Amino acid sequence: MIGVDKARSIFQEAKSQCGSDLQVMLSGGKKQLARIGKNHVYQNLMKKDYTLKVQVADGQKVGNASCNRFFGKELLESIQKAELIASHQKEDPDFCGFHGSDQECIDDKFYCEKTIAADFQEKLKGMGQIFEDASARNVEVAGAFSHGDSIACIGNSHGLFQYHVCTDANFTLSIMTPQGGSGWAESHSHELSKIRAEELYERALQKALASEKPGLLPEGEYTVILEPPAVESLVMFLGYLGLGGLPCAEGRSYFSGKVGQQVLGENITLIDDYLSPESFGCPFDFEGSARSRQTLIENGKFMGPVLDRSTAKKLGFEASTGHALPYPSRPGPLPLNLGMQGGDQSLDEMVKNTKRGILVTRFFYDNVIDPGKMTITGMTRDGTFLIEDGEISTGLKNLRYNESLPRVFQNVAAISKDKWSLRGFGRTSLPALKIEGFKFTGQSS
Amino acid sequence: MKRLLKNAIEYAQSLGAQYADARWTCLKSESISVKNSSVQGVDSHLDWGIGVRVLHSGSWGFAANPDVESEERMRTAVERAVNLAKASARAGDTPLNLAQKPVVEDKWASPFEEDPFEVPLEEKLDLLISCTEIMDGVEGVALTTGSLDFHKEQRIFMDSEGSCVEQEVLHSGGGISAMCLLGGEVQVRSYPSNFRGNHRMAGYEFIREMDLKREAPRLGSEVVQLHTAMSCPEERMDLILGKSQLVLQVHESCGHAVELDRVLGYEANFAGTSFLTLDKRNAFQYGSKKVNLFQDGTSPQFIGSSKYDDEGVPCSRTDIVKDGVFVGYLKSRDSAEFENGVSNGAARAQGWNHIPIVRMTNVHLAPGEESLEELISSTRRGMYLTDNSSWSIDDKRWNFQFGTEIGWLIENGKITKMVKHPTYTGITPEFWGGCEGIASEKEWEVWGTPHCGKGQPMQVARVGHGVSYAKFSNVRVGVSR
Numbered sequence: 001m002i003g004v005d006k007a008r009s010i011f012q013e014a015k016s017q018c019g020s021d022l023q024v025m026l027s028g029g030k031k032q033l034a035r036i037g038k039n040h041v042y043q044n045l046m047k048k049d050y051t052l053k054v055q056v057a058d059g060q061k062v063g064n065a066s067c068n069r070f071f072g073k074e075l076l077e078s079i080q081k082a083e084l085i086a087s088h089q090k091e092d093p094d095f096c097g098f099h100g101s102d103q104e105c106i107d108d109k110f111y112c113e114k115t116i117a118a119d120f121q122e123k124l125k126g127m128g129q130i131f132e133d134a135s136a137r138n139v140e141v142a143g144a145f146s147h148g149d150s151i152a153c154i155g156n157s158h159g160l161f162q163y164h165v166c167t168d169a170n171f172t173l174s175i176m177t178p179q180g181g182s183g184w185a186e187s188h189s190h191e192l193s194k195i196r197a198e199e200l201y202e203r204a205l206q207k208a209l210a211s212e213k214p215g216l217l218p219e220g221e222y223t224v225i226l227e228p229p230a231v232e233s234l235v236m237f238l239g240y241l242g243l244g245g246l247p248c249a250e251g252r253s254y255f256s257g258k259v260g261q262q263v264l265g266e267n268i269t270l271i272d273d274y275l276s277p278e279s280f281g282c283p284f285d286f287e288g289s290a291r292s293r294q295t296l297i298e299n300g301k302f303m304g305p306v307l308d309r310s311t312a313k314k315l316g317f318e319a320s321t322g323h324a325l326p327y328p329s330r331p332g333p334l335p336l337n338l339g340m341q342g343g344d345q346s347l348d349e350m351v352k353n354t355k356r357g358i359l360v361t362r363f364f365y366d367n368v369i370d371p372g373k374m375t376i377t378g379m380t381r382d383g384t385f386l387i388e389d390g391e392i393s394t395g396l397k398n399l400r401y402n403e404s405l406p407r408v409f410q411n412v413a414a415i416s417k418d419k420w421s422l423r424g425f426g427r428t429s430l431p432a433l434k435i436e437g438f439k440f441t442g443q444s445s
Numbered sequence: 446m447k448r449l450l451k452n453a454i455e456y457a458q459s460l461g462a463q464y465a466d467a468r469w470t471c472l473k474s475e476s477i478s479v480k481n482s483s484v485q486g487v488d489s490h491l492d493w494g495i496g497v498r499v500l501h502s503g504s505w506g507f508a509a510n511p512d513v514e515s516e517e518r519m520r521t522a523v524e525r526a527v528n529l530a531k532a533s534a535r536a537g538d539t540p541l542n543l544a545q546k547p548v549v550e551d552k553w554a555s556p557f558e559e560d561p562f563e564v565p566l567e568e569k570l571d572l573l574i575s576c577t578e579i580m581d582g583v584e585g586v587a588l589t590t591g592s593l594d595f596h597k598e599q600r601i602f603m604d605s606e607g608s609c610v611e612q613e614v615l616h617s618g619g620g621i622s623a624m625c626l627l628g629g630e631v632q633v634r635s636y637p638s639n640f641r642g643n644h645r646m647a648g649y650e651f652i653r654e655m656d657l658k659r660e661a662p663r664l665g666s667e668v669v670q671l672h673t674a675m676s677c678p679e680e681r682m683d684l685i686l687g688k689s690q691l692v693l694q695v696h697e698s699c700g701h702a703v704e705l706d707r708v709l710g711y712e713a714n715f716a717g718t719s720f721l722t723l724d725k726r727n728a729f730q731y732g733s734k735k736v737n738l739f740q741d742g743t744s745p746q747f748i749g750s751s752k753y754d755d756e757g758v759p760c761s762r763t764d765i766v767k768d769g770v771f772v773g774y775l776k777s778r779d780s781a782e783f784e785n786g787v788s789n790g791a792a793r794a795q796g797w798n799h800i801p802i803v804r805m806t807n808v809h810l811a812p813g814e815e816s817l818e819e820l821i822s823s824t825r826r827g828m829y830l831t832d833n834s835s836w837s838i839d840d841k842r843w844n845f846q847f848g849t850e851i852g853w854l855i856e857n858g859k860i861t862k863m864v865k866h867p868t869y870t871g872i873t874p875e876f877w878g879g880c881e882g883i884a885s886e887k888e889w890e891v892w893g894t895p896h897c898g899k900g901q902p903m904q905v906a907r908v909g910h911g912v913s914y915a916k917f918s919n920v921r922v923g924v925s926r
Contacts, residue, residue: 031902032529033901033902034529034532034533034536035711035901036714037706037709037710037711037712037713037714038539038709038710038711039537039539040504040533040536040537040538040539041504041532041533041536041537042505042533042541042711043505043507043533043800043802044504044505044506044507044529044530044532044533045506045507045508045509045529045800046507046508046509046525046526046529047508047509047798047799047902048509048510048511049494049509049511049798050511051492062486062487063487063489064486064487064488064489065488065489065490065491066488066489066490066491066492067490067491067492068491068492068493068494068511069511078491081489082489085487085489085566088565088566088567088570089484089487089566089570090483090484090570090574091483091484092483092484092485092486093483094483094485121528121529121532124532124533124535124536125532125535125536126536127536127537128535128536128537131536131537140710140713142710142711142712142713142714143714144714144715144901146901146902172714173714174713174714176710176713176718184714250587250588250626251587251626252588252624252626252631254629327486328478328485328486328488330478330485364717364839364840365836365837365838365839365840366837367835367836367837367848368834368835369834369835369848369866369868370631370866371631372626372629372630372631373629377835377837377846378837379837379838379839379840379844381717381839381840382840398839398840398844400837400839400844400846400870402846402924441870441924442844442846442870442924443844444839444841444843444844445872
C-alpha cells in the first residue's frame with residue numbers, strides 16, 4: 001500500500017518539479033480476488049495498481065496527464081505533458097481553480113489491519129466445503145471472493161493535502177439448479193471477518209431451491225417487495241439522473257427547480273452520508289472539499305442536490321457539498337453514499353402482510369429510457385417469487401419492468417427496519433421496500 | 446523486456462508450473478471533451494506493467510506487477526501467481542486443460558495513415574468546438590458535446606510453449622451530440638452514435654472521414670424537431686433498424702450469448718449465462734435463413750482485431766450462425782477444452798493487470814441482398830429506428846429491450862412521421878427468426894464499441910461489429926409507454 005508518508009513524498013516531489021499551479025491525485029490499491037465457477041476456483045489473482053493524475057492550471061486553462069509511475073523521470077514527464085496541454089488548451093469557464101486549505105485530512109477510519117493481514121488463501125481453502133456440498137446437491141456455484149485496500153489522496157500548490165485509506169472485503173455468489181432455480185447473495189464490509197461465506201451460501205441455496213421450476217405471470221401492475229439489492233438499482237438511478245448538481249443546473253433533472261417541493265412519497269427520506277458504517281465513504285471529494293452529510297429527500301421533499309464548486313456557483317449555493325468527481329467530470333457531482341431511512345417492519349413481516357405480490361431478489365441490466373421522466377427498465381434475476389396469502393408460493397421466470405422512478409417512490413407502502421450495506425455505484429445503506437402498482441411488461445419465457 | 450518475460454516464465458516452470466505466460470502492455474491514450482463550445486477536458490494517460498499467469502496443479506494463478514524494472518519484484522509476482530494457483534487447487538479439484546495452439550514468433554502492428562498523437566491539440570479542439578458552435582446556433586438546442594478518443598497499445602506476449610508475439614494497435618474515435626430540453630422532456634441526437642461516437646482501428650484519417658462538422662446542422666435541427674414529434678405507438682409492427690442500433694442488437698443478443706465461458710457458468714455471478722447451451726450447437730434455429738453471423742478477429746479497421754489474442758492464439762474468422770442455425774462460440778484455450786478443443790483466438794484482457802477471459806473480437810452480421818429503399822418500400826406499416834439510447838437484456842441474453850434516439854413511422858412503403866423516445870422489445874430467437882431482409886454489402890459498415898464490460902474485477906474491452914440495415918417482422922414497439 002502507498003502509505004501517507006510515501007504519498008506525501010510523491011506530492012512534494014511533484015510540487016518541486018512544477019512551477020505552475022498544480023494539483024495531484026493518487027488513487028488505487030491492492031486486491032486479491034478469486035473467481036468461482038462450476039464449483040471450483042476458476043481464476044485467482046492479485047493486482048496492485050495506482051494511478052497518479054497531474055493537473056496543471058494556467059488561469060482557466062487546465063491540462064491533465066495521468067500515469068502509473070510517480071517518481072523521477074516519469075513524474076516529470078506527466079507534469080510536462082499536463083503543462084503542455086494547459087498551454088494549448090482553451091479556457092474552461094466552469095473551472096473554479098484549485099481548492100486551498102491549510103488543514104490536512106488523514107483518514108483511516110475504515111482501514112482494518114486484520115483484513116489485510118488475514119490469510120486470504122487459507123480462507124479460500126474453506127470454500128472447498130461449499131463446493132463439496134454444492135456438488136453433492138447437484139447445484140452449481142459461481143461467484144467472486146475478494147479483499148484489498150484502496151487509497152485516495154489529493155494535494156495541490158494551494159496547501160491542500162488529504163489522504164484516505166480503507167479496506168474492503170466482498171463475497172458474492174450465485175447458485176443454479178438443474179430445474180431452473182437461481183439464487184444469489186452478497187456481503188461486503190471493510191472487515192473481512194464480517195464476511196460469512198457459509199451463511200451467504202445457505203441464503204443463496206434456499207433461494208435457488210425455492211425458485212426451481214419457475215412459473216409464468218401475465219404482465220401488469222403488481223405489489224412488489226424489493227430486497228435491498230433491488231432497491232439499490234432504483235436508488236442509484238435516482239441519484240445519477242436526479243440528485244446531482246449538474247443535471248439540476250442544466251435543467252435535465254426531474255428535480256430541477258423543485259427544491260422544497262413534494263416530489264416523492266412522504267415516507268421517503270434519502271441521505272448521502274459518507275460516515276455511515278455501511279457506506280464507509282471518503283471524507284473529502286476530488287476537489288479536496290470536505291464531504292458533508294446531505295439530506296437530499298426529506299419526507300418526500302426535494303432538499304437540493306449534491307454539489308461541487310462549479311455547480312454550487314451555477315445554482316447559487318454558498319459552497320460545495322463535497323461531492324465532486326475527478327475533473328473533468330462529465331456527470332458532475334454525484335451522491336455515492338446514499339442511505340434511506342428505515343421503516344418499522346422486518347422483511348419477513350412485509351411478506352406476511354402481503355396478500356398477493358412479487359418478491360424480487362435483485363435487478364439486472366437496468367438502463368434509462370427517458371431521462372426527463374426518470375423512466376428506466378431492467379430485468380429481475382436470481383430469485384423472483386410469487387407471494388400469496390403472506391407466503392412465498394412459487395418461483396417465477398425473470399420479469400422485465402418499465403417504471404418511472406418518481407412514481408415508484410410515491411407508491412412505497414412499507415419500508416423494512418433492517419438495512420443492508422451494498423456496493424454498486426458507490427456504497428449504500430438501504431432497506432427493503434414494498435411498492436404498490438409496480439409495472440412489469442414482459443418476462444423471460 | 447523480452448528477457449524479463451522469459452525469466453519470469455522459466456522461474457514459474459522451476460516452481461512447478463505446467464504452463465506460464467507473461468504479458469507486457471503499454472497503453473497511451475488521449476481523451477478530449479468539449480461541451481457547449483467550451484473545453485470540458487483534455488486527458489492524457491500512460492501506463493504499463495506485466496501480468497503473469499500460471500497453470501499449476503490444474504488451476505490458474507495470476508499476478509500483475511507494475512514494477513517492470515526489477516527482476517526481484519518480477520520473481521515475487523511469479524511466486525504469488527504460483528501460490529494463488531496452488532491455493533485454488535486446494536479449494537477444489539476440477540483441473541483445467543488448455544486447447545492446443547501453434548507456437549508462433551511474430552510481430553504485427555495495425556496500419557494507419559496519420560498518428561492522432563501528432564495532430565496538434567489546437568486542431569482537435571477547434572474541430573469539436575466548431576461542431577458544438579454549429580449545434581449551439583440552432584434555436585432550441587440547450588446542450589452540445591463533442592469527443593475524440595485515441596488509444597495506442599503495445600503488447601508483448603510470451604509463454605512456456607515457446608511463443609513470442611509483439612503487437613501494436615492504434616484506435617481513433619469520436620462523435621458529437623445535441624440535447625434539447627423543453628417542458629421536462631429531454632431529447633438527444635448524436636452522430637455517428639451516442640456514448641462518444643464510433644471507433645476504428647485507424648489513425649486521425651478516420652476522424653477526418655467522419656466529417657463531424659457536416660452532420661452538426663442536421664443533429665441540431667432533428668433534436669428540436671423531436672419535441673413536437675409523435676410519441677411512439679404501442680403495437681406490433683415491422684421494424685427496420687439503422688446501423689448504429691443494429692450494432693447493439695448484434696452485440697447484446699448474439700455477441701455476448703456465444704461467449705463460451707458464460708455458457709459454461711463461469712460468468713454466472715456477474716454478466717450471466719446464455720440460452721445457447723452446449724446441446725444447441727448445430728441444432729438450434731437462432732434466426733431466419735437470412736441470418737448469418739460470424740466472428741472475425743482479423744477484420745481490417747475493426748477495433749476488436751489483432752493478429753493474435755492474449756493467449757498467443759492466431760485470431761480467426763469462424764461462423765456463429767449459418768443460414769439461421771447456431772453453429773459456434775467465441776472461445777479461449779481453457780473453455781475450448783469443454784467443447785471441441787479448438788480456441789478461435791477470443792481470449793482478451795484489459796491491459797497488463799487483468800487476466801484474459803473470453804471476449805468478443807468483432808462479431809458481424811453478414812450483409813444480405815436488399816437495399817434500404819427496398820426494405821422500406823416493402824413495409825406496409827412499420828418503424829425505422831436508429832441511434833441507440835438505451836439497452837437492456839436479461840442474464841441469459843433472451844429477453845431484451847432497446848431504445849433509440851429517433852424513429853420514423855413507415856406507412857405503405859414510405860417514411861412518414863418522426864417518432865420520439867421509441868423502444869422495442871423481444872425474445873432473441875423470435876426476433877432474429879423474424880428477420881426478413883438485410884441490406885447489401887454496399888451498406889455494410891465498420892463500427893467500434895470501446896466500452897464492453899465483463900468479468901470480475903470488471904474489464905472493459907474494445908470490440909467491433911460490421912452491420913448494414915436489417916428488417917424484422919412483427920416486433921413489439923413502444924413498450925415503455
